[in-house]
Amino acid sequence: MVDSFYLDLAIKKAWDYQCQTLPNPAVGAVILDKFGAILSIQAHKVAGEPHAEVLALQESYYRLSGDSSIFNLFQSQEIHQFLLENAKDYFKDITLYVTLEPCIHRGKTPSCAELLKLLGIKKIIIGTQDCNKEAKGGANALKSCGVQVVKAWEEKELLRAYEYSKALLIPFSSLQSKGSFILFKYASRLDGSIDGGQISSKAAQSFMHNLRTRVDTLLISGKSVRLDNPILDCRYATLKDKRPPCVTILTHLRDFPKKAPLFSVPKREVKILHKIEKFEGFVMCEGGADLFKTLIPQIDMVLFFLNPSMQSDFQLHMQLQANFRILYSQQIGDDLILWLQPFRD
Amino acid sequence: MVDSFYLDLAIKKAWDYQCQTLPNPAVGAVILDKFGAILSIQAHKVAGEPHAEVLALQESYYRLSGDSSIFNLFQSQEIHQFLLENAKDYFKDITLYVTLEPCIHRGKTPSCAELLKLLGIKKIIIGTQDCNKEAKGGANALKSCGVQVVKAWEEKELLRAYEYSKALLIPFSSLQSKGSFILFKYASRLDGSIDGGQISSKAAQSFMHNLRTRVDTLLISGKSVRLDNPILDCRYATLKDKRPPCVTILTHLRDFPKKAPLFSVPKREVKILHKIEKFEGFVMCEGGADLFKTLIPQIDMVLFFLNPSMQSDFQLHMQLQANFRILYSQQIGDDLILWLQPFRD
Numbered sequence: 001m002v003d004s005f006y007l008d009l010a011i012k013k014a015w016d017y018q019c020q021t022l023p024n025p026a027v028g029a030v031i032l033d034k035f036g037a038i039l040s041i042q043a044h045k046v047a048g049e050p051h052a053e054v055l056a057l058q059e060s061y062y063r064l065s066g067d068s069s070i071f072n073l074f075q076s077q078e079i080h081q082f083l084l085e086n087a088k089d090y091f092k093d094i095t096l097y098v099t100l101e102p103c104i105h106r107g108k109t110p111s112c113a114e115l116l117k118l119l120g121i122k123k124i125i126i127g128t129q130d131c132n133k134e135a136k137g138g139a140n141a142l143k144s145c146g147v148q149v150v151k152a153w154e155e156k157e158l159l160r161a162y163e164y165s166k167a168l169l170i171p172f173s174s175l176q177s178k179g180s181f182i183l184f185k186y187a188s189r190l191d192g193s194i195d196g197g198q199i200s201s202k203a204a205q206s207f208m209h210n211l212r213t214r215v216d217t218l219l220i221s222g223k224s225v226r227l228d229n230p231i232l233d234c235r236y237a238t239l240k241d242k243r244p245p246c247v248t249i250l251t252h253l254r255d256f257p258k259k260a261p262l263f264s265v266p267k268r269e270v271k272i273l274h275k276i277e278k279f280e281g282f283v284m285c286e287g288g289a290d291l292f293k294t295l296i297p298q299i300d301m302v303l304f305f306l307n308p309s310m311q312s313d314f315q316l317h318m319q320l321q322a323n324f325r326i327l328y329s330q331q332i333g334d335d336l337i338l339w340l341q342p343f344r345d
Numbered sequence: 346m347v348d349s350f351y352l353d354l355a356i357k358k359a360w361d362y363q364c365q366t367l368p369n370p371a372v373g374a375v376i377l378d379k380f381g382a383i384l385s386i387q388a389h390k391v392a393g394e395p396h397a398e399v400l401a402l403q404e405s406y407y408r409l410s411g412d413s414s415i416f417n418l419f420q421s422q423e424i425h426q427f428l429l430e431n432a433k434d435y436f437k438d439i440t441l442y443v444t445l446e447p448c449i450h451r452g453k454t455p456s457c458a459e460l461l462k463l464l465g466i467k468k469i470i471i472g473t474q475d476c477n478k479e480a481k482g483g484a485n486a487l488k489s490c491g492v493q494v495v496k497a498w499e500e501k502e503l504l505r506a507y508e509y510s511k512a513l514l515i516p517f518s519s520l521q522s523k524g525s526f527i528l529f530k531y532a533s534r535l536d537g538s539i540d541g542g543q544i545s546s547k548a549a550q551s552f553m554h555n556l557r558t559r560v561d562t563l564l565i566s567g568k569s570v571r572l573d574n575p576i577l578d579c580r581y582a583t584l585k586d587k588r589p590p591c592v593t594i595l596t597h598l599r600d601f602p603k604k605a606p607l608f609s610v611p612k613r614e615v616k617i618l619h620k621i622e623k624f625e626g627f628v629m630c631e632g633g634a635d636l637f638k639t640l641i642p643q644i645d646m647v648l649f650f651l652n653p654s655m656q657s658d659f660q661l662h663m664q665l666q667a668n669f670r671i672l673y674s675q676q677i678g679d680d681l682i683l684w685l686q687p688f689r690d
Contacts, residue, residue, distance in 0.1 A: 001383045035380030038346045190649065191665070192537015304535065306651075308669040308685055320536070324653040329674060329681055336674055338681065340653055 003125050006030045006038075006097045007152065007161040011127065013043040014052070014099050014168050015328045018339065019183065020214055020239075022282045023047055025172035027100045029056040034093030034122075039063045050076040053098055053112045057083055057091070057119070064090045080110045084118055091119040099127035099165040102138040113138035116147070123148040125158075127165025131173065167327045170341065171282070174300045180279040182298050185211075185286045187305035194288055200305045202236065203333020208305075209237040215245045216281030217271075221291040222251025231261045232286075244268045245284070250276070250291070293320050301327070302340040348470050351375045351383075351442045352497065352506040356472065358388040359397070359444050359513050360673045363684065364528065365559055365584075367627045368392055370517035372445045374401040379438030379467075384408045395421040398447055398457045402428055402436070402464070409435045425455045429463055436464040444472035444510040447483040458483035461492070468493040470503075472510025476518065512672045515686065516627070519645045525624040527643050530556075530631045532650035539633055545650045547581065548678020553650075554582040560590045561626030562616075566636040567596025576606045577631075589613045590629075595621070595636070638665050646672070647685040 007030075014028030021027070021044050028043045029052035040059035044052040058079050061070050065087070073079045083091075102112035102124075116124065124147055130136040143149040152158035152165060174181040185208065187199040200208075212218060212234045224230065234242040246269040247262055256272050263270055276298065285295055292299075302324065324340035331337075352375075359373030366372070366389050373388045374397035385404035389397040403424050406415050410432070418424045428436075447457035447469070461469065469492055475481040488494040497503035497510060519526040530553065532544040545553075557563060557579045569575065579587045591614040592607055601617050608615055621643065630640055637644075647669065669685035676682075 001386070032382075033380070035378070036382035037377075037380050038350075038383075041346070188535070188537070190533070190537070190669070192533070192535070308671050308683070310665045310667045320655045322655045324535070326653050326676055326679070326681055329676065331671055331674065334671070336671055336681075336683065338653070 001036075002157065003097070003150065003155075004158055004161045006032065007099070007125060007127055007158065007165070009038075009041055010043075010052075010097045010099050011161065011164045011168060012328075012330075013041050015330060015339070017043045017045050018168070018328070019171050019181075019211055019282070021045065021047055022171055022181065022214055023175055025100055026168045027052040027098065028168075029053050029099070030097040031056045031060045032095040032097075033060075033064065036095075039094070049074070050079055051103065051112050052100075053096065053102055053116065054079050056096070056098075057087075057115070060094065061087045061090060077110055080115050083115065088119060091121050093122050095123040095125070096121055097125045097127075099168055101126050101128070101130040101136060102142070103130065104136065104138040104141055111138075113141050117142060117145045120145075121147055123150070125150040125152065127152050128162055128169065129153065131169075131176070164327075167341070170301055170327070175282065179281075181282050182279060182295070182300045183211075183282070183284045183303055184292060184295060184299045184301070185284060185303045185305070186288075186292060187307070189307050189309045189311055191310040193311040196311050199307050201307065201333040201335050204305050204307075204335040204337065206236040206238055207332045207337070209234040209242075210239050211284060211303075212245045213237050213239055213241050213243055214282060215284040217248050217279065217283045218245040219248045219250060219279075219283055219285040219287075219291075219295075221287050221294075222249050222253055222256055223290065224287050225249055225251075225256075225260045225262065229260050231265060233262075233265050246271070248273050250274075250294070289319060296320065296322060296342065299342055302338075302342065304338040304340055305332075306336045306338065308334065308336070346381075347502065348442070348495065348500075349503055349506045351377065352444070352470060352472055352503065352510070354383075354386055355388075355397075355442045355444050356506065356509050356513060357673075358386050360675060360684070362388045362390050363513070363673070364516050364556055364627070365390065366392055367516055367526065367559055368520055370445055371513045372397040372443065373513075374398050374444070375442040376401045376405045377440040377442075378405075378409065381440075384439070394419070395424055396448065396457050397445075398441065398443055398461065399424050401441070401443075402432075402460070405439065406432045406435060422455055425460050428460065433464060436466050438467050440468040440470070441466055442470045442472075444513055446471050446473070446475040446481060447487070448475065449481065449483040449486055456483075458486050462487060462490045466492055468495070470495040470497065472497050473507055473514065474498065476514075476521070509672075512686070515646055515672070520627065524626075526627050527624060527640070527645045528556075528627070528629045528648055529637060529640060529644045529646070530629060530648045530650070531633075531637060532652070534652050534654045534656055536655040538656040541656050544652050546652065546678040546680050549650050549652075549680040549682065551581045551583055552677045552682070554579040554587075555584050556629060556648075557590045558582050558584055558586050558588055559627060560629040562593050562624065562628045563590040564593045564595060564624075564628055564630040564632075564636075564640075566632050566639075567594050567598055567601055568635065569632050570594055570596075570601075570605045570607065574605050576610060578607075578610050591616070593618050595619075595639070634664060641665065641667060641687065644687055647683075647687065649683040649685055650677075651681045651683065653679065653681070
C-alpha cells in the first residue's frame, strides 16, 4: 500500500484522542516491520504520558520480540530506557508513519527524535512540521543520521495527508498562538431539532464527559442553566480522572441565582460572566442556538453530535448562516460526531 | 493487527461501491502476504465485472510478481485463467479477508471458491454467509480442501464485523427476498434546512449521478417536478455509462403536465403514478419531507447527504418521528453521507 494509506491510519487514530491530549497536540503513529506488515497503530493519549511514537515502538517491540514485560512500563522515560537497552536490533528495518514531526526537545518526556535516532530506524514519513520552536527540527536531525525522511508537505501524493495532519493540530496551535482554544459542542438530530430532552446516546455522553475532564473552562449560558438544571460533571467519563470542570456562566442577569445542581459539585469553581471576555486555555462551550450565535466569532472548532433520529414537531432550531469544513467524523455509539472548522470570510 | 482490523478495511472499501454493484451484493476483500503485509484492498464494482476476491488477487499477483500485464485483463474469466496458469506458486501463503462468502456457482463470472481452492491459499476470513442458494457453500468447500477458514459469525471478536458485513448486504438481500430495494435519498444542512437551492457539493452530486445510472426506477413526487423543474439525468456521473434513469412521478394530479425538462431526456421512460404500488427492482426516491413521510413504511435504506452549513432562515424541515441505525458514513467532497436503516417498531 502507498504511504498515504498508512499516514491516514495514523491520522484516524489520533482523532480518537483529539482534545484529550491538550495542551499537547493530538498525534498518531503507525509502524511497519521490514516486510511492510503493520506492527502497531497508536496515538498520544494524555499530556505527560508517552508520545504516539513511543507507544507505537512499545507495541512493536512486543510484536517483534514476544516480550510483554515492556507493557509493565508506563512512564516515557522508562520505555525509552528499556528500548535502548533491549531493543536496538529490532528496529533497524522498521518504517514509522507519524502525523507530527518527532520532538527534539526534552519536555515532560525525553526526545522522540533522539530515541528514533539511537534505535536506527530505516524510514520515517512525517505528516506535518512541528511549529513549536523548542520541539521542531526532529526531521532534519533524523535525516542527518541516515534515516530516510519523507515530509508529506514536500510530496504531491501526500499533500492531502499533510492537510489532514495539520488539521489535527488546530486545538494545540490555537492554544500556542493565542492562549486559548474554543470548542463549541452542539447536539442535534437529523432534522435539526435540538429540543425534547436528551439527544445523544450514552456512549456519546461518555465521550463528552471524558472531554470535560480535560477542559479549563466549561462555558454555558445562564438560560441553559435555568432551563436544563444541569450538573455538568463527568460521571459518565471512562477516564480515571473524573475531576469536574470549572464552569463559567454567561448571563445578562446581574444577580444570577445559584441554585442549580452544578453549584453544589465539590471542588468546582463557578464564575459568572456578564459579557464575553478574553478566554484562556481550553474552553468548551455547551449550549444551543443562542450561545452558538453569540460565540461564533470566537469559536475555533465545533464538535457536532448528530443523533440518527427525527422528531415529529419541533420549534427550536439554529437560525444562523454559517459554513464549516468537516475535519473528521466518527461513529460514537449510536451517534455520529463531526469535528468542524468554521469558515471565516 | 487483529483479524477485525483487516475485515473492517474490506467492509469500508465495499461501502464505496454500495448500490453500484446491484443486483449483485457490495463486497470488499483484503489480501495479506505471508508476512502479513497488505497486498491489496479491493471491492466489487459493477455486476458482470470481476468479484472483489478476483480484483484483490489480480492486484496481489502484480505486487508479488511485478508483472503488470495482468492489468490488461478485465474479464473475470480471463483473470481466473491467467492466475491459474501463471500465479499458482504466489498464493500458497496468502490470507484473504472477504466480507461475503466466496461464491461457489458459475454465474456471469466463474466460481471464486473454485479459484481460491486451485490457487491453494492458506487462510480465509469471511465476514458473512452467502444466503443466495446457488452461491453459498464456498466456505465449507474451501475448508474441505485444507484452507484455514474463519467465519466471523462464529468468533466472538469478529461479531461486530459480522454485523457490519451483513449490513452491506441489505440492498442485495432486499432485492433477493422481495424483488425490490427502496433507497430514499435526502439532503439537508446541519440545521435540518432543506430549502434555498442546491444543498450538496459537486462531488456529492457526482456520487448521486453515478447511483442514478444503476437504478431501475427513480421515484419523485409531482410537487418536486413542478417546483424544481429537474432534469434527473446523469450528467455529473463519473462512470462511463450515463444512461438516464427511468422516472416514476407520484402525483394526485390526474392530468399531470408533461412540460418539465425531465420529459425530454432521450431514451427515458416516464411513468405517472397516482398511488403507491408494489415496486420492482432498485428504486431510488429523491425528494423532500412529504415524499419521505409517504414512503417511510416502504423504505429499506436512507442515503442522507449532510452539507456542513447552516442557513439563517428556513421554513421547510422534516416533520417526522423516526429512528435510524447508522450503517456507514463517509465524506464525499465537502459533504458527509450517511447510510441509514430505518428502525421498525
